[in-house]
Amino acid sequence: MVTSRDVARLAGVSQSTVSYVMSGRRSISPETRRRVEEAIETLGFQPNAGARALASQRSQVIGLVVPFAPGADMTGVLPFIETITKCAREEDHNVILATEDEGAEGLTRLSDQSLCDAIVLMEVGSKDPRIPVAAGLSVPVILIGVPDDPAGLYCVDLDYTLAGRMAVDELASSAHDRVVLLGYPRDVMARDVNFVRRFLRGAEESAAAHGIAYVEVSPPDTSRAGAEAALDEALTEQGPGGGRLGLVVxxxxxxQPTLQSLLDRGLVPGRDLSVIGLCTDRTAETSTPPVTNLSLEPRDVSRRAMRILFRLLNHESVPTASTVELVTPRLTLRQTSLPAR
Known part of the structure; x- marks a missing residue:
């Protein structure tokens, strides 16, 4: 088995120099670093994780706390996990998953047992009881989400307030007479997830600014039956001869359940009404029909979060004017938008 001694011999340096190159704990000249890295690649050296952790006093692991609850959109979570893992590997770190249902005890376990060097906390509640605990941990914590009180923690997220405004702005600009927001399921509303309130606030503010009729309908769940029930209420609110209707989902x-339910009723999105979804571009492109969407930008949000996290981990300054960094959503018009009148 190849050891760091073999790497040192091939590179013509001491074994401690090899250790310093791998840990980054001392400044090494570019030429020496190049020789060591070439020797590592030539020999296929894989440092022992346990030994490296002892030497650097780091676990080389990032803790990622993901949402895990009935009705959670795990498909939407996957781009975050994938991008966070990729960013961690680029910094020679691995990722350990913990689930939201562990609560504050899960954060304490990750930190107190030295299981990770830093923590990324997803799906943050508006008044999340984990935030005070996270702020008191000995490891850096970054939030994907913006609670009412971040307690000094760095937060990165999509600008959901702007997304809500952009959806209604688009419908108002194309002369829609009424907007119905097919909102979040009742269990999500009950959890008071921070982005829900922000999106709804943005949509309401835009509707008020444009003087456009606006109604929120909360489906019982995300099933086909839930979409049907929400549409029943939405179309009842519309009434006969109600002008141009825009649905925001x-x-x-x-x-997809909403689009299919509309088609089953003989209502064609893009011909009879408009539909705007908040989702990834991939979801929008593969829906039937392809839906106009505001992108969630999960990869951009994740990359920005990890960039800040590693600056905190390496005790570097974070070049942001605020501890909250919001990513601007993108609106892409597709087949479900009525043409401007």
């Missing part, structure tokens, strides 16, 4: 799991 912020829950990605409801988009």
């Amino acid at each position: 912020p829950d990605p799991q409801l988009i």
Whole structure:
């Protein structure tokens, strides 16, 4: 088995120099670093994780706390996990998953047992009881989400307030007479997830600014039956001869059931009414029909979060004017938008 001694011999340096190159704990000249890295690649050296952790006093692991609850959109979570894992590997770190249902005790376990060097916390509640605990941990914590009180923690997220405004702005600009927001399921509303309130606030503000009729309908769940029930209420609110109707669907799991339910009723999105979804571009492109969407930008959000996290981990300054960094959503018009009148 190849050891660091073999790497040192091939590179013509001491074994401690090899250790310093791998840990980054001392400044090494570019030429020496190049020789060591070439020797590592030539020999196919894989440092022992346990030994490296002892030497660097780091676990080389990032803890990722993911949402895990009935009705959670795990498909939407996957781009975050994939991008966070990729960013961690680029910094020679692995990722350990913990689930949201562990609560504050899960955060304490990750930190106190030295299982990770830093923590990424997803799906943050508006008044999340984990935040005070996270702020007191000995490892850096970054939030994907913006609670009412971040307690000094760095937060990165999509600008959901702007997304809500952009959806209604688009419908108002194309002369829609009424907007119905097929909102988040009742269990999500009950959890008071921070982005839900922000999106709804943005949509309401835009509707008020444009003076456009606006109604929110909360489906019982994300099933086909839930979409049907929400549409029944939405179309009843519309009434006969109600002019141009625009539906805004912020829950990605409801988009396809809503589109299919409309088609089954003989209502064609893009001909009889408009539909705008809040989802990834991939979900929008593969829906039937392809839906106009505001992108969730999960990869951009994840990359920005990890960039800040590693700066905190390496005790570097974070070049942001605020501890909250919001990513601007992108609106892409597809087949479900009525042409401007």
